[in-house]
Every structure is written in C-alpha cells, then in structure tokens.
Amino acid sequence: MAAPYDLNDDSVVVVIGSGAGGGTLGNELAQKGIDTVILEAGGRHEAEDFINDEWGSFGQLAWLDKRTTSGDWRVAKDFSGLPAWIVKAVGGSTTHWAGASLRFQPHEWKAKTTYGDVEGASLLDWPIDAEEMAPYYSKAEDKMGVTNTHGIPPLPGNNNYKVFEAGAKKLGYKQVHTGNMAINSQDRDGRTYCQQSGFCFQGCKFSAKWSTLYAEIPKGEATGKLEVRANAHVLQIQHGDDGKVTGVLYADADGNQHVQKARVVAVAGNSIESPRLLLNSASSMFSDGLANSSGMVGKNYMRHMTASVYASFDKPVNFYRGTTMAGIIQDESVHDPSRGFVGGYEMETLALGVPFMAAFLNPGAWGRQFAAAMDTYDHMAGMWIVGEDMPQESNAVSLSEEKDQYGLPAPNVHFSDHANDVAMRNHAWKQGMAVYDAVGATQTYPTPPYPSTHNLGTNRMSADAKDGVVNKWGQTHDIANLFVSDGSQFTTGAAENPTLTIVSLAIRQADYIAEQMGQKAI
Amino acid sequence: MMTNDKAGGVNRRDFLATSGKTAIGAAMVVGAGTLLLPTQGWGMELKALKPETMATMIQMARDIYPHDHIGDKFYAKAMRAHDDGAADDAEKLAMLENGIADLDKRAGENGYLGLGWEEDRVAILHDIEDSGFFQAMRGSLVVGLYNQKALWPLFGYEGASAHKGGYIERGFDDIEWV
Numbered sequence: 195m196a197a198p199y200d201l202n203d204d205s206v207v208v209v210i211g212s213g214a215g216g217g218t219l220g221n222e223l224a225q226k227g228i229d230t231v232i233l234e235a236g237g238r239h240e241a242e243d244f245i246n247d248e249w250g251s252f253g254q255l256a257w258l259d260k261r262t263t264s265g266d267w268r269v270a271k272d273f274s275g276l277p278a279w280i281v282k283a284v285g286g287s288t289t290h291w292a293g294a295s296l297r298f299q300p301h302e303w304k305a306k307t308t309y310g311d312v313e314g315a316s317l318l319d320w321p322i323d324a325e326e327m328a329p330y331y332s333k334a335e336d337k338m339g340v341t342n343t344h345g346i347p348p349l350p351g352n353n354n355y356k357v358f359e360a361g362a363k364k365l366g367y368k369q370v371h372t373g374n375m376a377i378n379s380q381d382r383d384g385r386t387y388c389q390q391s392g393f394c395f396q397g398c399k400f401s402a403k404w405s406t407l408y409a410e411i412p413k414g415e416a417t418g419k420l421e422v423r424a425n426a427h428v429l430q431i432q433h434g435d436d437g438k439v440t441g442v443l444y445a446d447a448d449g450n451q452h453v454q455k456a457r458v459v460a461v462a463g464n465s466i467e468s469p470r471l472l473l474n475s476a477s478s479m480f481s482d483g484l485a486n487s488s489g490m491v492g493k494n495y496m497r498h499m500t501a502s503v504y505a506s507f508d509k510p511v512n513f514y515r516g517t518t519m520a521g522i523i524q525d526e527s528v529h530d531p532s533r534g535f536v537g538g539y540e541m542e543t544l545a546l547g548v549p550f551m552a553a554f555l556n557p558g559a560w561g562r563q564f565a566a567a568m569d570t571y572d573h574m575a576g577m578w579i580v581g582e583d584m585p586q587e588s589n590a591v592s593l594s595e596e597k598d599q600y601g602l603p604a605p606n607v608h609f610s611d612h613a614n615d616v617a618m619r620n621h622a623w624k625q626g627m628a629v630y631d632a633v634g635a636t637q638t639y640p641t642p643p644y645p646s647t648h649n650l651g652t653n654r655m656s657a658d659a660k661d662g663v664v665n666k667w668g669q670t671h672d673i674a675n676l677f678v679s680d681g682s683q684f685t686t687g688a689a690e691n692p693t694l695t696i697v698s699l700a701i702r703q704a705d706y707i708a709e710q711m712g713q714k715a716i
Numbered sequence: 717m718m719t720n721d722k723a724g725g726v727n728r729r730d731f732l733a734t735s736g737k738t739a740i741g742a743a744m745v746v747g748a749g750t751l752l753l754p755t756q757g758w759g760m761e762l763k764a765l766k767p768e769t770m771a772t773m774i775q776m777a778r779d780i781y782p783h784d785h786i787g788d789k790f791y792a793k794a795m796r797a798h799d800d801g802a803a804d805d806a807e808k809l810a811m812l813e814n815g816i817a818d819l820d821k822r823a824g825e826n827g828y829l830g831l832g833w834e835e836d837r838v839a840i841l842h843d844i845e846d847s848g849f850f851q852a853m854r855g856s857l858v859v860g861l862y863n864q865k866a867l868w869p870l871f872g873y874e875g876a877s878a879h880k881g882g883y884i885e886r887g888f889d890d891i892e893w894v
Contacts, residue, residue: 246877246878246879247875247876248863249863352883352888353887353890353891355889356889356894360894388882388884389878389881389882389883389884390882390883390884390888391877391882391883392877392883400882509891510891512872512887514873514874515886515887515888516883516888516889547873547875548867548868549859552858552861553862560845560854561779561782561838562782562834562838565781565782565783568783568862569783569785569871571872571873572871572872633894
C-alpha cells in the first residue's frame, strides 16, 4: 500500500505525535518500507510561516489546551495553566527547541547504581547503557548534523557567548565551547547554515536548525510510505478482546471523530499527553488505563533541574543576536557528591527578547528593581542551567477534574522539587553568577525555572515490568503492539538536553519494530 | 540608545489655560469620556471607565513597571485593553472602578495621584499586591507594555530579524570589550 491510507487499513503503524520521537520514528519506519500514519494534534506550519515575534509565535505553536498544575513548584503559582512550554504543530517541539544535542554520560544510564539510595527518590538504572546506545547516538548526530561531531565544524560564538566564555575561562572552567548543536554550521542535508537570526525558539525560518518538520517528515513522505495527518488529535487508543491495540479514535480539525485502525500504535505525544492518553484510554479490561499494570503511567514526572542566570554589564552585549543556545560550560556536569548533591548540570547560553524577558526574568516581580533590570536589556548576558533532577513517584501527570475541549479529563501536572534539585540549583545559581561576576557584571539575576520544556519519565523504561511502563525497546510491558516513543520513556533524566537521546531511541526502536513485524511477533 | 520619546502635540500649559479642563497627574480629562496625554500628543476615547479612573490606572501602571525613559502613552496603550474589556463586562468594570477607588481611599484626602513620591504610592500597592485587582493589572501589563513593538527600540531590542537576513552580517559577534 502507499500513502494516504484508509481509516480501515489495519496494516499500518500509527504514530501519535510528530516531534523528536514520533517524527523520527515515522520517517525511519517509512524508509524501511513500513506503512506509517502519523497523527499530529496540531497544524502544519512550514518554516516560512514561522513568526519572528515571541508572543506571536507562542500563539502559533504552543500547546495551549487546558492543563492544570499542583505541587510546590513556582510554575504552579506563576503559570498555573501552563506547566510546559511545548508545541502543538507538525514537528512538535523540534520546531521550538534550541538544538543542544548532548549524549548522556555513561554513568547517567545507571543512576541508581552510581548515586546509591537517595531518600525520597525513585531512582532506577536504565535497562540499556552507553555502549549499546553509542551507534544510535552516532546515527542521530549524523542525521541531525550535530556540530563538533562527524567532522562538522562548530558554530561561531555570538556576543552572548563571548561574555560567557570569557567569564568561564576566568573562573577556571576548561570545557567551554559553542556546543554540540543540531544547527547547521555549513550547508548540509539540503539546508542552509545558521544566519544568526536569534529566533531559534520561534521556529527557524531558515531551516538551519534540525526539525522533524523539514528534516525527517518530507523524506518519509517522499517514500510514499508515510502519511502525516495534521489536526488529528488522538482521544483514545482502542483494543480488542485479546488485549492488543487495534486503532485510535481521533478528532479532526472540525471536531469530527474517526477511528484509524492500526497493526501497531506508537505514542509520542510528550510526557504530559502520552500518559494522559494512556489513562484516558481506560476500559473494562484495563480499568487503570492502558499499559498501567505497574501503576507507573504518569508517575515519576521529571522536568530537569533548571534555572537561569542573567547579568547586566556597563557595556552593551546585544545578546539577542545570534544562535540562542550555542554556548556551553560542561565542567559541572560530572557526578561529584562533594558539592552537596548527586548528578550534575550543564550551563548553556540563553537569550530572550524583551517580551519574554519581562515575563520570565522574575515572574510576578514588579517595581523599580525589576524595571531597572529591564532597562539594562541590551547590556545583558544570559545562561540557562539544566541538570539531572531526581525522579519522585509523587511527581506525576494525572487526570484533572477539569475537562479539555473534547470533554476529556485534562492533565494535571504535579511537581515539587527534591532536596537534591534544590541543592543543585543553588550551586548552579552561585556558579552562574560567578561566571558573570568574573567579567565585571554590575548586577546578576538568579532566575527561577520557566514552564517545563524538558518533560520526561512518565512512562518510564524498566527492566522489571513492576517498576515501569516500557521495556528496553520502548514497548509497553503489558501490550506487545503498543509502544512509547518520546521522552516519557526516560528512566532518569541525566544532565543533558533530551532531544538527541529521544531521536537515538526512536532510530533504535524503528529497527526493533521492523524486526518484530518481520517475525510476525506484532 | 535610550532616547526619550517626547512626541509633539498640545502644549499642556497652553491647553490648560484655554480649556479650563481638569488635569490629573500627567493626564487630562476632556469631556465625559476622553483622556488626553498632552505632552505625548496622544489621547483616548473611553468606552466604559471614568477618565479619572484611567488616569490613575496609568500612574499605577508606571509605578508597577517604572521606566523613566518611557512616555505615558505606552502605559496608556497597555491600560486601554482594560477599558475595552470593561465595556461589555460589568463585573470587570466594577473590579477596576472599585480597585482604583480603594487606592484613592488608602491614599487619603488627595487620592493616589495626590501622593507626590513613587515610594508612597508603591507602599499602597504593596498592601494590595495579592488582590485580584492588582494581579489583573500587573498580569496584563507585563504583556501589554513590553509587547509593544514601538517600545522595543527604547530597550535596545531590534525585534524580527529574518527579513533582514538575521545578524550574520549585522553584528551577532560585534562586541570587543570582553
């Protein structure tokens, strides 16, 4: 068969979501000749449609469906209806992401073994390791064109990087560079190189940054084996009497509901929507939701330990010019418990425009101190800090009392920091401020976490079916033809930005699905 | 880089001399539903709020995000959305009118605008900062003020760049002081 596929075609693999996990998996399966339908809840906006305007772009791309929050994280107070800053569009959050593409460090695959028992944390080792993942990381880096890998030159440092690098070196940090970025530093894969537009988060209008939207999906579509159905919001995964999934119910742009039959279903809706969909698919046979015999669907929600540091200087920086996140200090990413916490963190350059700086510098703050900081906007430098947070069973995506536009329970995102997260953040703020103080900052600003961009762990991978939702292939422990293909598989979060690992896992999972289909095991 | 925006327009003193209208802070009420910002060359027709209420809201907005190099019209434009919203929402209209009346009451005899020092006005705002009224004002202002494109150059922000080819030839790495 060839795309487009009939609703009653039960030979297709249905992939729910078109981001880093789903978009990659869809293309990889199509390249193997497997009939694949990606159902994407959002619309299709091509690169030229992207908007160089923070709030305008947010309105175009962000996932703004009903969500609720709880827990003691500040996001629940400042952005109570917006726990996460992620995307509802073809390409998913790979339209919005910054491009940082780092491999896990070997010890991070074995967090429980490395860190030992941490009180209150539900740590677990991944059932896979660095050696097993190395070839898939290599394929992903090549596919995505990651700088400083495969002979791809680094990106040039922008003004924000110059300040960051100078401070880092004065402080004695050694591992400072413009990053491993999935942003072209030279023409590659039919896409141009970075034009330093400064709007990475708003979708790259030059397509220089890797996104499934233009780097994976069109290649899959060109095979005739991939259909991407936009504005197809999946409401429920259906199953037969044998407990195998049979298809999915979705709403189209007009709200009309359809059932797409399927041989295999892969869920890749991000760590909030994926567990919500499994929970909302509860049936008489699976009363706690699909693939939830462990009770772990939605549990162990992680969002990375994050924070930012901004600093003002007596001279201009114009940090909004150029690649948003092409700069990294990696010295603190090691596991060194003498700092007072387990795991580590990365420091990465970051800039916001005036509208988002006002919203995120210190949410809720007002008065002359806040205004004085804003007055120095063009004299500011900035960094984001991302580190490993502790999985906790009580941090969870669950079904809210409130309903979405389809009358289904909205997701509630509950999060409270672990003491280890707090200790790490305090250390990171101190070091980040020291970086800028070293080059003469007149003010520094320890900025709290934004709504989550890294949402992880809510369908976690485990060797033992009682500890998690999926096995080492992302296949659910309970249902052989149901897979999870996004960051919700993460057993632990590591210190690194997750996209490269999500893509690597998707490439690996495609091999497994093809093999299992070939053997008629699924 | 930071330049004062002193747009031309009606000279305030002359206007006062000839019109005999009421000046409220930097603003001026002209007729039943019109507010002028004489030094800004800018005014607005109000749909629902009393002009005196809007004049106080503009001062309150400046006290929340006090940028001394930013003219009143930017604050006024941000506040205008409240008037639009109040035009068909009696509850919102009441919240705003009551909120400002409360500020005036707390300020004493000469009202909120009668307090000459920002410090004294801000002390009152701190007393009400957990109220729905204050949060509605601040929450809308953080977008309504800082998302005005005309204001971005006053902060040294250049906005959209793709149509100019990004910054690759326009100074993405031009600082020399580090």
